[in-house]
Amino acid sequence: SQQGEEDPQALSIQEGENATMNCSYKTSINNLQWYRQNSGRGLVHLILIRSNEREKHSGRLRVTLDTSKKSSSLLITASRAADTASYFCATDASGGGADGLTFGKGTHLIIQP
C-alpha cells in the first residue's frame, strides 16, 4: 500500500538554486525518511525525522515534518549537478515486529548546469 505521495513529480532548476520537494501521507507514523536514487541504482538513505521532531538538518538538506497536516518537505540548498536524482519519501508505521515502511513514487529532480 502506497502511503507517501511526493509533489511535484518532476522538478528542474538551475545549479545553485534551492530545491523543495513535498510529501503527504494519510495515517499515523513513527518516523518519515527521505531517500535518493540515481538512475537505476540502489536507494540511499538521506535522513530520518521522528514523529516528535519538527525539523532536522544534514549538510545541505533540511527536512520538516508537520504531523497535524501529515506532510513533510525536503529542502536541498545550493543545488549541484550531482544532486540530479529521484527523491523518495518513506513513511514508517512499523510496530509489533511488523515492518511498516512504505515508499512514495518519488520526485525526479534535474539540476541544470
Place this chain on the structure above:
Amino acid sequence: EAQVTQNPRYLITVTGKKLTVTCSQNMNHEYMSWYRQDPGLGLRQIYYSMNVEVTDKGDVPEGYKVSRKEKRNFPLILESPSPNQTSLYFCASRLTADRYGYTFGSGTRLTVV
C-alpha cells in the same frame, strides 16, 4: 565496508524456469526486505524478515518465496517466473524497524521472456 550485496546484477530468463536472487548483508541487521520497482508504481515491498526463520508478506508477495536460514542471507526465489515479474529488484536491510532506515543493495534487473 558495510553493505548489502545482491546477485546477479542482470538476469534474463525464460518463463517457468526457477531462479534465485541472492542477498547478503554484513551489518548484523535484524530486518531484511525485498522490493520491486516498476515505472509509475514506485517501490513495493514483496517480503520482509524480522530475524532468522521469521518472514512475512509485504504488499506484492504472489509468485515469490523467501527464506532466512542465516541472519546475513535473505534469498528471493521465483519458482515459476512469468513476464509480469520483469522488474528491478532491491534487497535492503536495517538494524530494527521503526527507528532506522534501510541500506539498499545495488539492484537486480530481471527480464522474463
